[in-house]
Amino acid sequence: MLFLSNKNHIAGTGQKNSRILLAALALVVCAAGRQTIAYADTGTIQNQLSQTQQEVNKLFQLMDQSGIPDTQKQQLEIDIKKKIITDVIAVSEAQVDAVREEIQQAPFPKTADWQKVADGFNAILDADEHYYQTITDTLSTNPGITNDDIRSIASAMEERKTNIIDPDIKHIETVLATFNVKSILDIADARETKVGTDVDKIYSKNLTQNQSLKTAYQQASSLIADAHRANEEAQSITLNMYADQNDSSTQDFMKNLGKEIAQWEASSTPATDTSATSTPNTGTAPDASTTIQMPTTPQIRAYVESLVVQSLSDIQSAYAIFMQMSQNVKKYL
Known part of the structure; x- marks a missing residue:
């Protein structure tokens, strides 16, 4: 009190x-x-x-x-x-x-x-x-x-x-943060382009046959692409949250979102010990056709926050790879 x-x-x-x-x-x-x-x-x-x-x-x-x-x-x-x-x-x-x-x-x-x-x-x-x-x-x-x-x-x-x-x-x-993430992604895109140009030079000039640089670059590029998708999805969900909820397209979006959130919640929840029960918990989402309902506001908000966090985490991981690559790139250029 x-x-x-x-x-x-x-x-x-x-x-x-x-x-x-x-x-x-x-x-x-x-x-x-x-x-x-x-x-x-x-x-x-x-x-x-x-x-x-x-x-x-x-x-x-x-x-x-x-x-x-x-x-x-x-x-x-x-x-x-x-x-x-x-x-x-x-x-x-x-x-x-x-x-x-x-x-x-x-x-x-x-x-x-x-x-x-x-x-x-x-x-x-x-x-x-x-x-x-x-x-x-x-x-x-x-x-x-x-x-x-x-x-x-x-x-x-x-x-x-x-x-x-x-x-x-x-x-x-959280929603305002998606615009900050977008600005960070613009910088990450520029870094990705610069690193990609350097990697292309190294392999086009046959400066090495080792594929580790190319593999690392592909991993970083994939992470940045995932970060874009997560942030864009967070913004798309936000737009539908404040759209006309009686609109059929909004309702369809929310139903599909409910399935996605149910799968996310199931994957985020650790499986419990079910040895004493007749129905084991597999840690997967139940049959969507019989159990999926329209998501609640707290569920949607939590999911949007998870997308923003995931986007930032992917950017951080991509930059960690770029930092590791930079030492090897300097050896060749």
Whole structure:
């Protein structure tokens, strides 16, 4: 939970709990959105944490003073918790703004289909901002708010951030990453062409009969081609995610995607020990004609992310081969 529930414990150990509460603030901001935090202005986050530290310390100092009635201490405790929630929201809104700016700067192709994707992303962020604004309004316009109310708000906000907001933003960032991968692939293509030219020179001039250079080049070229296919598939899936789901071509695409995801999930899941059962687990996908259903949004998002990761891995492997080849190429040219 974001807050400690024992008010006497809070009142009795002010400075210790100040650190705990500030750590909780940082945890809520960073826990489920490590990639998200990278998009936000680190200076803004640090300034917000510092400001929270100072203001919470002042409230704890007041609580620790003797002679303050219990009712006033309870109100100070509520004020501390409201302050922390408010600052969590401020940092979260900064993250949303940063991701929105990334969307605006992304090199989306100037097509109606990609505009639907951008509009879909902005609609997601609009919903996040509306949610945070609703909480802010509740805290600022409800003078009779209680500790129980705040605990409920904090719990609901943490659950929504973990289960909805952070996965949404991670999905957006994954799709935006496909454009970065495309830029990297452009560089990889140029490197592949340069290496290919050198390899052709070596064999056309009969500088060696050893086929290892040619084999290595073919392996690297194949990896780059695979990286292109994976990244292009990730973008194609994204376009269909935000297309008209009632369109027959989109439905056919999603059905085929469901089969592909089922096979991917089966191949990604280790086979379990089935010696005690009558039906062994072969680690392969079940009969698609009887079990394949339309894929869920979390399944599609996970698959798209796996494609982006695979594309980057293939590029890295190709460059490792190019690096190994470069030493041998220098011997001949």
